[in-house]
Amino acid sequence: MQGPIMKPSPLRHAISLSLAWMLGATGIASVALAGQAPGPLNAPDVPISHRDRVYAAEQFSNTVSVTDPADNRLLGVIRLGDPAPGNLSPLYRGQLLVHGMGFSPDHRTLAIVSIGSNSVSFIDTATNAVKHVTYVGRSPHEAFYTPNGKEVWITVRGENYIAVLDAATFAETARIKVADGPGMQIFSPDGKYGYVCSSFNPETAVVSVADHKIVGRVKQESPFCPNIAATPDGKQVWFTLKDIGKTQVFEAQPPFRPIRTIETGPITNHVNFAHTAAGTLAYVTIGGLNQVKVFRTDDFSPVATIPVGSLPHGVWPSGDGSRIYVGLENADKLAVIDTATNQVVANVPVGQAPQAIAYVPNAVPDGDGTQGLQSPGLAGQSTQLKLLHLENGKPVVTDNAPTSVTLFDQGVLQVLQASATGLQPKHAYVLALASHADGTGSLEPLASFMTNPAGSAIVNAIGPIRQIVQDNATVEGRRYLVIAPSENGKPAAPVQVQAL
Known part of the structure; x- marks a missing residue:
């Protein structure tokens, strides 16, 4: 949705030009x-x-x-x-x-x-x-x-x-x-x-x-x-x-x-x-x-x-x-x-x-x-989602920016990109689909990744993901995006879950 539109102020430019002229005319270095x-x-x-x-x-x-x-x-x-x-x-x-x-x-x-x-x-x-x-x-x-x-x-x-x-x-x-x-x-x-x-x-x-x-x-x-x-x-x-x-x-x-x-x-x-x-x-x-x-x-x-x-x-x-x-x-x-x-x-x-x-x-x-x-x-079509941190089994909103996920529409498929933040530095994780909104149940991995020294990563995947995580809200079999640590090559309990 387009936000407010403001045009550049002609007054600002007129003031700048006038000030520069006056200072130059009086022998002072111009702005x-x-x-x-x-x-x-x-x-x-x-x-x-x-x-x-x-x-x-x-x-x-x-x-x-x-x-x-x-x-x-x-x-x-x-x-x-x-x-x-x-x-x-x-x-x-x-x-x-x-x-x-x-x-x-x-x-x-x-x-x-x-x-x-x-x-x-x-x-x-x-x-x-x-x-x-x-x-x-x-x-x-x-x-x-x-x-x-x-x-x-x-x-x-x-x-x-x-x-x-x-x-x-x-x-x-x-x-x-x-x-x-x-x-x-x-x-x-x-x-x-x-x-x-x-x-x-x-x-x-x-x-x-x-x-x-x-x-x-x-x-x-x-x-x-x-x-x-x-x-x-x-x-x-x-x-x-x-x-x-x-x-x-x-x-x-x-x-x-x-x-x-x-x-x-x-x-x-x-x-x-x-x-x-x-x-x-x-x-x-x-x-x-x-x-x-x-x-x-x-x-x-x-x-x-x-x-x-x-x-x-x-x-x-x-x-x-x-x-x-x-x-x-x-x-x-x-x-x-x-x-x-x-x-x-x-x-x-x-x-x-x-x-x-x-x-x-x-x-x-x-x-x-x-x-x-x-x-x-299609270039103007995408879906934005967020992943929130889990504390005591519940998603919470913190002062830190949540992980943002965008599904870029390619037609039948979407390119997924997650800007993952707030994770452990230099640690292996999995972006996955969970069977339940709280991140419990079976996990289906989409992409494995390693966080950088700041605990962040850019993660990509491709597939008919929107139809699974959003469009099928009332259909049995819907999945939910989560991020889980990777332990011995397998996803552990999720630490971030999709905001609903």
């Missing part, structure tokens, strides 16, 4: 409310307009949703692939597991990474048309253009290199070897360095863009970094550690000295920045708490904790820093945050399991920008 990531601090503000677009890469519907931020309205989706099980066919030609996203410095091209089909789809922002697909190595994760617009770097997470593409021809021209499992790269605003964190090794590499040579290494406190971002002033790099629930900060310039490690929370996903009247703020999505946490970048003090909805993932600022857009992976929505109040002011329905998102100012210079877009269809 700079500009420099939205990944651009430099001296980049001009771009007030929110109908020419801007917010894009989300949606993993289970294999779509890219397109939203007009001026009125927070979903315009449609770009369909890159089909739902399951059709996308498992050996003759399947579409994209699979649409996940990563970057955009060109001229804001005219999107680079969309699909993990399952090892591809990068290049999309024209004005027409929404796919103009080229480049296939790279095993399981690429993220892509981004160098600030000069000449190259596109893709982290090939299933291997040990960055694929470098020519931005004009889309052909691979070089490979930069790094540690196994490069997770994501981002560039310094001046285009001198590329920062590459790892999802499999505790090391972030700093690469010289000019010659593709590694010029620095930064120790990660864990091996699993999914996301990295550089501050617009070119002084800091922040990266997230999903498995241990922390965010690290290091100096963006040599010798790339570590500055701070911040405890952020289980399933820490992405980080990005907004330069506001209050200074430059870091927004970190915490999937296991269903929150976005906000920190200052000067002294790293906490500013706000914002409840946003189930499993926040990607995050990106508007071109003027007045809004932050957050993809809610288990809610199929974009949450819109007003950076002046750090409150959610709108929710926009999008496709299934949004991962990376990007706000692209002036993406559509002419026309309405709806060419080639389709209605969401």
Whole structure:
């Protein structure tokens, strides 16, 4: 259900511009409310307009949703692939597991990474048309253009290199070897360095863009970094550690000295920045708490904790820093945050399991920008459930976020994704179907998993699950989702049960 919609305030922009003019006229340094990531601090503000677009890469519907931020309205989706099980066919030609996203410095091209089909789809922002697909190595994760617009770097997470593409021809021209499992790269605003964190090794590499040579290494406190971002002033790099629930900060310039490690929370996903009247703020999505946490970048003090909805993932600022857009992976929505109040002011329905998102100012210079877009269809259909902790045989609501479960409709089947939280760290569990609502009776395992050091995990399964756990409410034989510890390869008594 779509939440309240608020338009950007023209008054805010008028005040900012007037103040900057007055200070400049009196010889005082002007106020700079500009420099939205990944651009430099001296980049001009771009007030929110109908020419801007917010894009989300949606993993289970294999779509890219397109939203007009001026009125927070979903315009449609770009369909890159089909739902399951059709996308498992050996003759399947579409994209699979649409996940990563970057955009060109001229804001005219999107680079969309699909993990399952090892591809990068290049999309024209004005027409929404796919103009080229480049296939790279095993399981690429993220892509981004160098600030000069000449190259596109893709982290090939299933291997040990960055694929470098020519931005004009889309052909691979070089490979930069790094540690196994490069997770994501981002560039310094001046285009001198590329920062590459790892999802499999505790090391972030700093690469010289000019010659593709590694010029620095930064120790990660864990091996699993999914996301990295550089501050617009070119002084800091922040990266997230999903498995241990922390965010690290290091100096963006040599010798790339570590500055701070911040405890952020289980399933820490992405980080990005907004330069506001209050200074430059870091927004970190915490999937296991269903929150976005906000920190200052000067002294790293906490500013706000914002409840946003189930499993926040990607995050990106508007071109003027007045809004932050957050993809809610288990809610199929974009949450819109007003950076002046750090409150959610709108929710926009999008496709299934949004991962990376990007706000692209002036993406559509002419026309309405709806060419080639389709209605969401199945991509807009899912079912949300929750699992609650069991205490003395009864489910209880605690202060901690419950385990969220989403059943993403694929037609007859659904892809299940659970954001499991509040469990023992590094412990084996089973997601199962129980014969009784209290978790008693026989258990039918759906998926086995191991929790990370923060006691969390992302768990997936596929099948006609909704028909069993929800649609058959009055039919004998209904089952109930539970999480149970795994002991000697068998499920023990459940510790979490489906909320009714």
